[in-house]
Amino acid sequence: MTATPAETKASEDRPGLIKAVPVRHPWRWVAIAVIAVLVAMFLHMVFTNPAFNWPFVFEAMNQNPVIEGFWKGTILVTVLAMIIGIAVGVLLAMMRLSDNPVLKAVSWAYTWFFRAIPRYVLLTIMGALGILFQQGLSLGVPFDWLIIDWLGLEGSWRFVTLDANVLFVGLFGGVIGMAASEAAYMAEIARAGILSVDRGQLEAAQALGMSRAKAMRRIVLPQAMRVIVPPTGNETIAMLKDTSLLLAIPVGTELFFQLQAIGTRTYQTFPVLVAATLYYLVTTSVLMIGQSYLEKRFGRGFGTTAPRAAAGMAGGGL
16 A cells, blocks of 8 residues: 555654653762762761660660650640640631621630740649649639628538649649640631631531531531641641640650650660650651541542543543
8 A cells, every 4th residue: 555645745744753862960869979978877876876875775665654654644645635626726716707706806815825825834834723723623603602691691602622733733734734725726727727618618508508507517627627637737746746845744654754764863864865756756657647648538539630531521532
């Protein structure tokens, strides 16, 4: 079968094989070599410098008080503080976005106050709150003595009295202090997530008969999670590391406190710091993996391309 004149003309006009030469990146290899040398020097220091004292590091990590401090003072406080902080933060965000000026003012004042105080200072204040309740923290009817005197009655309308020096010192005080601080940050994160959802979603849900609270819970918040999850993961990691500040209350059942106590008794200050670093590195790595999974879970359908078959059908192809 011979080619037609038109096909011959087209083949002559078509350019030949292009011999493309890849772009060379000599400085990339230089950078790789420099980084490799620095990594090798770092590993040599880590494994040969006697200051690390690796046998003592692993021995300190396996002490029962350290393990107990890790689970109670680090993990448990982080989990409880984040649960309370997220719940209160979402509530504060909804108050801030409400049409009620009183709720908006209360939410703004709470966020302003607790974002302004460093956590170390806040935890120190928590440990000293007992001075405000020297007779104990009583729960009941406020100003009951005035009402009882006015009615000519006797007794007290206080139902329970708690020892403030016990209540605000220890793990409970640490959880409350951390959660109060975290709620202020989570309020802003949740507010940003809610505002990222088109207002028409809420209006459409209310048009279908949903209450504002139900529409917020069933329609808006699930879509806002795509924006809320990444900074919340960062806050969780920051909370885990900030548990080392619990010594301000003070809390003895805490990882860093226990490791420091071992270092003080044995004069092995640097090895116990390495042990604490390893604990935090492993735990934060696990949290980062969980955060990555949650981001993929709540980010489905956003920023993804359609399959080729679906795209071809949408374009009219077969």
